[in-house]
Amino acid sequence: MKNRFNRLTSKEWLPFQKSWFRYESDEKMLRENIRFFCKAEVVDDVFAYWGKDFKTAKKICDENEIVITPLDDVKTESIQFAVIDARGFIDSVSDKDDYITARKNIVNLAIKVYERIEHKRFLCILIPNRQIDNRYFPFAWDLAKNLSSVFSLKDEKIACTEMETNVQEERLFQPTKQLFYCLYFKKDDMTQGKFIESSVRYFENNKQLSPSSGFQNQIPSWFILKPQPRKKNEILHPAKYPEDLVIMFVSEFTSEGENVFDPMAGTGSTQLGALKLNRNGYGTELSEFFADIALSRCQDFMVAQQENLFAQQKEMSFKILHKDARNISPGDFPAMDYILTSPPYWDMLNMKGAENQAKRLTLGLQTNYSDSDKDLGNIVDYEEFVVSLTEIYFNIIELLKPGGYLTIVVKNIKKKGRNYPFAWDLSNALQERLILLPETFWCQDDISIAPYGYGNTWVSNTFHQYCLNFQKPI
Ligand SMILES: C[S@@+](CC[C@H](N)C(=O)[O-])C[C@H]1O[C@@H](n2cnc3c(N)ncnc32)[C@H](O)[C@@H]1O
Structure with missing residues (x-):
């Protein structure tokens, strides 16, 4: 089948379809995404990037003959793929109000992408959920839900890192290791690029209590x-x-x-x-x-x-x-x-x-x-x-x-x-x-990958299962 989406062979295409990956470096992750979502021969379209590592993104684009622009400086170009690395925004968030301000900034960037991106092309946002003091904030879920009024939310990939979680208090349930979400949005006919605040209440009742017995914190994320x-x-x-x-x-x-x-x-x-x-x-x-x-x-x-x-x-x-x-x-x-x-x-x-x-x-x-x-x-x-x-x-x-x-x-x-x-x-x-x-993921590594959407669009094989954890209030 002719590949109209990127220049990858099926051998390169298939591994990207797995819905989780072992994160090794930003460079590797960015390279895989840029190569998957950009068609290099489309010379008039650019890759738009917002994040702390423009230099690395530029190096990857140069290697692949793709034109890159910083998202905050994008002018008349039409975009074929964009990445917003929102991890930097979230690092400085210390409570819900801070996050709402950060969300506003991320949404504004995404709207900018929406206005210039080609039909049926993708935006990827990198964002973690976070435990701050004894409260759990599913920032990634909140952003995805809210932004799905602007763009169609298509998929997610879980970036599984070997980095250890900084266990703040032993008596709280905290999975070891860290991860973050790569959220994928597509411009299609389902949305009109207008932001409408979602009615989700993720942050309303999220006070984590001290358990009666000590946690071993042996479950990885x-x-x-x-x-x-x-x-x-x-x-x-x-x-x-x-x-x-x-x-x-x-x-x-x-x-x-x-x-x-x-x-x-x-x-x-x-x-x-x-x-x-x-x-x-x-x-x-x-x-x-x-x-x-x-x-x-x-x-x-x-x-x-x-x-x-x-x-x-x-x-x-x-x-x-x-x-x-x-x-x-x-x-x-x-x-x-x-x-x-x-x-x-x-x-x-x-x-x-x-x-x-x-x-x-x-x-x-x-x-x-x-x-x-x-x-x-x-x-x-x-x-x-x-x-x-x-x-x-x-x-x-x-x-x-x-x-x-x-x-x-x-x-x-x-x-x-x-x-x-x-x-x-x-x-x-x-x-x-x-x-x-905090949620933990059972990442499945024993299922063969199906070539959904091959040559036309990206659809992942969902190989990660959420283990959602809750406590009954005392
Ligand atoms: C995902 S499976 C659970 C598998 C189980 N954890 C195991 O490892 O074997 C869901 C189960 O829910 C059962 N189920 C569906 N509706 C139910 C209901 N109303 N009450 C009780 N069980 C129900 C189904 O018969 C099915 O066995």
Whole structure:
């Protein structure tokens, strides 16, 4: 196929489509972006840059015969790609008001880009979320939401750095290592370049409390797992998470003997992981088929434990009810110390051709969770889906002890050319009753990359899952 978008070969194109990358240097990151988003032979169009390293950007453009201009000095040229490195703005922000001023400056720069950029070309903004004192500010999400009135928000990439987080107070939950977001916007027919303030309330309820027990702060802000090949009964489920993920989070947020809950148990990964760590595992699952698999996996583990003469015998228990999570009542379970869960990702499993659906079909495997209208994965309307899920979480946090933690594994969703920032929308809704803590990313490195949009435009392969962390106020 003819490549009308840039000059890259498919071999160079594909790795860029991964939605996360190991950040090594600004130079490498800029080079990859400039080469991907600029077509060098378009001599009249320029690359516009705003940030602290114009010299490096110029060197890369010179090497690739691309004309560069500083964004604050852009005049009559037409832009084919722009980068705003907003990390410098955020470094000097010390509270919400400072940020709102910084946001105004970033938005003004973006509007300048909008006025000159060619149709269907991209703007990339580099920006981190930040913990300041004991409050968490998801600046990147806020900027993306607000700026999506000006430009179409198309995609995101997570820049995963090896730099350590400066842990300010040991008793706060702070993932180690740092990361930042590369937000990608496109000029298309969906927006008119006018700024309209969004109604999101990310900064309203974000006071982080001191936990009752000390944190180990052992969870990195991004991690890669090497999941074991799934066993026969586990493959039957379309979307389970690995027990290694459960082990990591349950170890951080609970102690031995405590109670762990998952209202959408699937194959019982949360309960099994909890039992392996000498915690109790509880949950519900709508599908009888999967509830049975979850129960038998926990039972098998407990039997093997009892038969193992060398294992220390501990009194652990589990309970998984075949039930709609909407109908959980206070008498069903004891009070919980921690909730770890992952919902259906809207109705994505019903999308023919989505993700690995075709592969499952050829293997004769179930592609969705169920055909029940109570299954959240069968709700077609996005807003209704987010509201229904939020109601379930508000119901189950009644079980959570004050000060207890909740982790939700989710993805932002792309559907029919539109971006639905599900992780951010859910966080926003949950902040009405929960305290938002820093998110961590499960970066998947074991899936083959699909050449979406090859030769025409950029669409990433979403290989990063958000692990959203919250605390119930005391
Ligand atoms: C992403 S999967 C969870 C996978 C699980 N974490 C694992 O590792 O096996 C979501 C699960 O939610 C279940 N589900 C959907 N709607 C539900 C509802 N209303 N109540 C309870 N479970 C529901 C689905 O059957 C599915 O098993």
